[in-house]
Amino acid sequence: MKPGRLGIGVIGAGRVGAVLGAALRAVGHSVVGVSAISEQSRDRAAALLPGVPLLEPAEIVERCELVVIAVPDDDLVPLVQGLADLKHWQTGQIVLHTSGRHGIAALAPAAARGAVCLAVHPVLAFTGMSLDLTRLTGAMVAVTAPAAFLPIAQALVVEMGAEPVALSEEEFPVVGGILARAREDIDRIVRQALRRLADQDLEEPARLAGPLVRAVLENALAAGPERPSTGFTGLTGPDGGRQ
Known part of the structure; x- marks a missing residue:
């Protein structure tokens, strides 16, 4: 290396773990093992x-300098805790989890054994395919x-080509929850429309709705949180010409 x-x-080759492992491998790190x-x-x-x-998982912890944990929140x-009970965590080892629900408190058993603990939550809707790397x-x-270790988390994120946003331990799960709810609501509404x-026997509903959905999202993001909803303003058709 x-x-x-x-x-x-x-640990966890779900949609997130495998992608982050591939991103870190692409910049020269060695992926020693993966649990699936x-x-x-x-x-x-x-x-x-x-x-x-x-x-x-126990073998990964024993062999690796950086352990990425990308398992379901629960x-x-x-x-x-189970890996701590078996005394697998090591002093100086970097342990990173990707859950948006938990801060670094979830890694307390590893920290107690001297591990460097980081919470890193990409704000993306992962597919688990190579397009996620883009x-x-x-x-x-x-x-x-912890303040002393925050530069490590930020450096790893930058290496993956992403942009880190530092949050406090208290802010982290709140922000994660808000974003998770937004993702779920958007997915539900769009799927319902499709x-x-x-x-209506339309062959390509996604092609029909896609430009509208993308435009509405971009308009809402550009308007920001303070601007009130303008209903159907900007759309054509019934109610589309309201001022």
Whole structure:
């Protein structure tokens, strides 16, 4: 490896973990192992991290300088505690989780054994495919860590081509929750509209609705949080000419 490169292990080859592992591998870090339980996760690991061996979480912790934990929110705390109970965490080892629900408190058992703990939450809707690597470039990533370790989290994010946004331990889960709700609401509303369009026997409802959805989102983002909703202003058709 190049000087300053780390041996990385990824616990959880879900949509997020495999992509972040691939992004760090692309800048010269070595991915030593990845844990993947489901067949879908194993396929994803094979596609995004070819040649990387499948290992158990305990093996990853024992072998790696940087451990990326990208498991479901509910699994994070029990996993970290279980590995601590078995005395796997190591002094000076970097442990990074990607959950938006938890700050670094979720990694307290690892910190108690001397690990450097970071919370790093990319603000993206991941697909688990290679196109996420392109989307990661320039994306915003929420980070929190003890002050002495915050530069490490920020440097890793920058290496992945993204932009870090430092949050306090208290802000981190609040912001993560707001963004998760926004993602869920947008997904639900758009899918509902597509289903209704499909019910009209339209062959390509996504092609029809796509420009509108993208324009509405961009207009809302450009207007900012203080500007009140203007309803259908700017659209053609019924009510589209209201002032």
